[in-house]
Every structure is written in structure tokens, then in C-alpha cells.
Amino acid sequence: ETGVTQSPTHLIxxxxxxxxxxxxxxxxxxxxxxxxxxxxxxPQFIFQYYREEENGRGNFPPRFSGLQFPxxxxxxxxxALELDDxxxxxxxxxxxxxxxxxxxxxxxxxxx
Amino acid sequence: GESVGLHLPTLSVQEGDNSIINCAYxxxxxxxxxxxxxxxxxxxxxxxxxxxxxxxxxxxxxxxxLNKTVKHLSLQIAATQPGDSAxxxxxxxxxxxxxxxxxxxxxxVRA
Numbered sequence: 001e002t003g004v005t006q007s008p009t010h011l012i013x014x015x016x017x018x019x020x021x022x023x024x025x026x027x028x029x030x031x032x033x034x035x036x037x038x039x040x041x042x043p044q045f046i047f048q049y050y051r052e053e054e055n056g057r058g059n060f061p062p063r064f065s066g067l068q069f070p071x072x073x074x075x076x077x078x079x080a081l082e083l084d085d086x087x088x089x090x091x092x093x094x095x096x097x098x099x100x101x102x103x104x105x106x107x108x109x110x111x112x
Numbered sequence: 113g114e115s116v117g118l119h120l121p122t123l124s125v126q127e128g129d130n131s132i133i134n135c136a137y138x139x140x141x142x143x144x145x146x147x148x149x150x151x152x153x154x155x156x157x158x159x160x161x162x163x164x165x166x167x168x169x170x171x172x173x174x175x176x177x178l179n180k181t182v183k184h185l186s187l188q189i190a191a192t193q194p195g196d197s198a199x200x201x202x203x204x205x206x207x208x209x210x211x212x213x214x215x216x217x218x219x220x221v222r223a
Contacts, residue, residue: 002155033211042201042213043156058210090155092211100146101211103155 002026004093004104012110013081021076021107023091031055031097032074034066035090037106043090049074050097078109086111122218131189133217135202138183147176147187148201150216156201159187189219197221 003026013019025032031050035043045058049068063079072093078085088108092101125131137145143164148156160171162178162185169176175188189196199216 002157004155035211040215042203042216043211045210045212048210056210092155098205100158100161100205103157105153105155 002102006104025093029093031094037088133187150199
């Protein structure tokens with residue numbers, strides 16, 4: 001196990017709702033990256049947080065937002081959910097923004 | 113856009129045989145690659161990496177080969193075991209903070 005935990009494991013929402021996903025990074029890691037993995041696809045980078053600041057963003061709309069706390073845990077928030085937001089959301093932590101990333105088990109989000 | 117891609121979406125291999133998973137990349141400037149394994153219900157797990165100043169790197173039962181001329185890399189798994197059944201991704205490490213994954217190859221090991 002990587003020491004990265006995510007909650008909840010599964011979640012069902014309806015279109016238009018908002019969701020918050022949580023990630024606890026591995027001890028000693030100050031960087032958290034979030035990825036979206038659609039069924040049958042590779043993970044796609046959403047954004048990265050380093051020492052509580054956003055440190056890079058992929059091609060996702062502003063309704064995807066995040067937060068990193070002083071203990072380096074992180075949240076991913078998605079507003080105005082769409083059906084295509086259904087996916088596995090992965091969190092990865094690393095000692096810094098250019099080191100190996102350790103992935104959590106993911107949160108499976110289903111939007112109906 | 114995606115700069116790494118795998119050749120075959122699925123691979124079925126007999127237990128005990130060797131597996132070869134291929135990956136192509138488009139960016140000639142890419143200098144570092146990682147192979148990940150993702151088992152069902154889990155996040156991707158680091159297997160092995162290789163830098164562009166190397167052609168080959170070996171780990172425990174795994175070997176990665178890099179051909180910079182044709183921008184191709186492969187992951188070889190020796191004596192494939194049932195526990196090797198998973199989805200395998202090649203990826204580029206953080207470049208502008210973005211880890212870019214290919215689509216993945218699903219390896220199924222037949223008993």
C-alpha cells in the first residue's frame with residue numbers, strides 16, 4: 001500500500017449537484033495531484049497542489065477546483081456535475097512536484 | 113494532448129510465458145518514462161522507470177527497453193504469473209507538472 005488514502009470509495013450523485021472528494025497524502029509528502037480516469041482510459045491530469053498552492057492544471061473547466069490544507073491533505077470539488085464526470089478520481093502524493101507519485105485507490109463517482 | 117500511447121489495448125498470455133507490452137511516444141525531447149501497473153480497484157503502482165540515456169533497464173522479472181530512434185518503449189515481463197493480470201500504462205513524468213498516461217494495455221494471464 002502507498003499510504004495515500006481517499007474518501008469516499010464510491011459516490012453517486014445526480015446532474016447539477018456538487019461533490020467533494022478527499023485525499024490524505026503519504027507522510028512527508030507536500031505535493032498532491034488529482035487525476036480523472038474514465039472507464040477504459042488512462043488517468044488524465046486535473047491539477048496539482050504544492051504547499052497549499054495550485055501548481056499546474058490540466059485541461060479541465062473551472063468547475064473543477066481544489067484545495068490543499070496545512071497538513072497537505074487535499075480536496076477536489078466539482079460543481080454542476082455532468083454525466084461525463086462519471087469516472088474514477090485518483091489522488092497521488094509525492095515528496096515534491098517532480099518526484100515519483102504514489103497513488104491512492106481512487107473514488108468512483110457515478111453521475112446519474 | 114496525449115503524447116504517449118500503447119499499441120494494443122489487450123494482451124492474453126499463458127502463465128509462465130513472457131509478456132511484451134509496447135508504447136509509442138511522440139515528443140523527441142522526452143527523457144524519462146515510467147511504467148505503471150493498475151490492478152482492479154486500485155490506483156496505478158510504479159513498476160520501473162527509464163531515462164533517455166539508457167536503452168535498457170532491468171528490475172525483478174521486468175525489463176524496459178527504450179528505442180529513441182523510433183520513439184518506442186516496451187515492458188517485458190518474464191514468466192508471467194496470475195498476479196500480473198492488470199492494466200499497464202506507460203507515462204511521462206511530471207512535465208509542466210502534468211503526468212501524461214497512455215490508454216493502457218489490459219494483460220490477462222491464462223492458467
